[in-house]
Amino acid sequence: MLKKIGIGLGVLIILALIFGEGEESGNSSGSANAKVNYMNQWVQSSYFKVRVIGVSETTRALDEYMCDPAPSGSKYVVINIAIENTDTESRTLIESGELHIEYDGKTIKYDTTESCTLLVDGYISFMDDIGPFVKIEGRVAFVVPQRFAASDMFYQVPRGYEKIALKSAPPA
Structure with missing residues (x-):
């Protein structure tokens, strides 16, 4: 009986080692082997090419009529992005991407953009919906605590697991 349990446990460990490299761990910003993508570099995901054009931080309202100032102790991180549909048919974004912060050995995920910008131009x-080979540019905004700097953040692209560091690439 103990032999069967040991064999079963061994098989589970082997399977965990083989399949344990989840989609995120292979693209983790903290991984030594992962390629780091930076602002102004195009990144290919499943259906889209994405590029972070710029980033800004503010505590002011994002729109005079639709948004309030950031909650006390928080700020808005506004990411300017370009997205191109590289598929042969129109695609819906479904999501606006995520903001990730590496903090104290953990990844903090902000997976919801600021809802007050839903109908705001820009x-x-x-x-x-984005047609085949059509490129759009615009912004997405997240609410985060003020203690985090944008340069320590990563933008995870819509409908993909690729991350872009919110800072310029180091000199070559």
Whole structure:
């Protein structure tokens, strides 16, 4: 009986080693082997090429009529992005991407963009359809605590697991 349990446990460990490299761990920003993508570099995901054009931080309202100032102790991180549909048919974004912060050995994920920007000009909506080989540019905004700097953040692209560091690439 103990032999069967030992064999079963061994098989589980082997399977965990083989399949344990989850989609995220292979692209983790903290991984020594992972390629780090930086602002102004195009990154290919499943259906889209994505590029972070710029990033800004503010505590002010994102829109005079639709948004309030950032909650006390928080700020808005506004990411300017370009997205190109590289598929042969129209695609819906479904999501606006995620903001990840590496903190104290953990990845903090902000997976919801600021909802007050949903109908504001210049902001990308998860409902946007993009035709084949069409490129759009716009912004997405996240609310984060003020203690985090944008240069320590990563933008995970819509409908993909690729991450882009919110800072310029180091000199070659």
